[in-house]
Structures are given as structure tokens and as C-alpha cells.
Amino acid sequence: MKKVLIAYWSGGGNTETMAKQVAKGAEEGGAEVTVKPVGGVTPETVKAAESLAFGCPAMGAEVLEEGEMEPFISGLSQAEVGGKPLGLFGSYDWGDGQWMRDWAERMKGMGAKVDGEGIIAQLEPDTAALSQCYELGKRLAL
Numbered sequence: 001m002k003k004v005l006i007a008y009w010s011g012g013g014n015t016e017t018m019a020k021q022v023a024k025g026a027e028e029g030g031a032e033v034t035v036k037p038v039g040g041v042t043p044e045t046v047k048a049a050e051s052l053a054f055g056c057p058a059m060g061a062e063v064l065e066e067g068e069m070e071p072f073i074s075g076l077s078q079a080e081v082g083g084k085p086l087g088l089f090g091s092y093d094w095g096d097g098q099w100m101r102d103w104a105e106r107m108k109g110m111g112a113k114v115d116g117e118g119i120i121a122q123l124e125p126d127t128a129a130l131s132q133c134y135e136l137g138k139r140l141a142l
């Protein structure tokens with residue numbers, strides 16, 4: 001059974017809704033799924049997982065949330081994420097998705113096998129975005 005870790009930060013619940021759909025897809029795909037807010041996730045937990053999904057909305061000026069998600073990502077390296085499938089997702093509002101493009105490049109730089117370009121949803125995820133999240137979960141379970 002594939003061990004899938006889904007770690008997310010969400011202030012208003014939009015990214016959390018996406019995380020739950022990724023989890024649903026991974027569970028229905030037969031994986032052993034851990035889904036939790038990033039505040040409680042250590043690099044060791046990331047290392048122990050076989051497939052990963054990280055979620056964070058666009059914050060600041062097109063950056064990751066700086067209190068928990070940014071320190072979490074800064075604390076990771078090739079040792080935890082190298083060679084692993086990684087799905088990125090998150091909600092945004094007025095931007096054009098720059099935070100996600102930057103995040104994907106950063107994770108590729110650590111050797112993660114980033115799934116596509118990341119899933120972005122403007123504010124509350126619509127059915128298309130939720131279905132993309134579900135399908136991501138299914139791929140991570142393979």
C-alpha cells in the first residue's frame with residue numbers, strides 16, 4: 001500500500017477543501033493516506049512517505065504563507081523529496097499563478113517529480129478544480 005502524505009496550509013478553507021479531495025482520490029486509489037495541516041509535519045514524516053502532495057494559497061505578494069509553509073519548505077531537501085512524485089495545489093485570488101510556478105520550480109530543484117504544473121483554483125475550488133485534485137490523489141496512489 002502506497003504511503004501518501006498530504007500537508008497543507010489554509011487560512012480560509014479553500015486550500016483545505018482541495019487537500020480533502022486529493023486525500024479522497026488517494027484513499028479510493030488504495031493508498032495509506034495521512035492528511036494534515038503543515039504545522040504538525042516534520043521532515044522525518046516527509047521522508048517516510050512515498051508520494052507527496054503539498055497545498056498552500058498564494059500569500060504575501062505571490063509567495064508561500066510565511067509562518068508555517070515557508071519554513072516547512074525551506075527545511076526540506078533532496079533527502080526528503082528527491083525522486084518522489086509530488087503534487088502541488090492551492091487557491092489564489094487576484095494573481096496569475098506566479099506563486100505556483102515559482103514553487104514548482106523550487107521543488108524540481110530539490111529533485112521532486114512534480115506532477116504537471118500544480119493545481120490552482122481561484123478562491124473556492126470549482127468542480128473542475130476539485131476533480132483535478134481527486135485525480136491527482138489517484139495518481140499519487142499508483
Ligand SMILES: Cc1cc2nc3c(=O)[nH]c(=O)nc-3n(C[C@H](O)[C@H](O)[C@H](O)COP(=O)(O)O)c2cc1C
Nearest residue numbers: 010011012013014015057059062091092093094095
Ligand atoms: C495576506 C494575504 C495575501 C494574499 N496574497 C495573494 C497574492 O499574492 N496573490 C493572489 O492571487 N492571492 C493572494 N491572496 C488571496 C488568497 O490566495 C485567496 O484568498 C485564497 O483563496 C486563500 O486560500 P485559503 O482559503 O486556503 O486560505 C492573499 C490573501 C491574503 C489574506
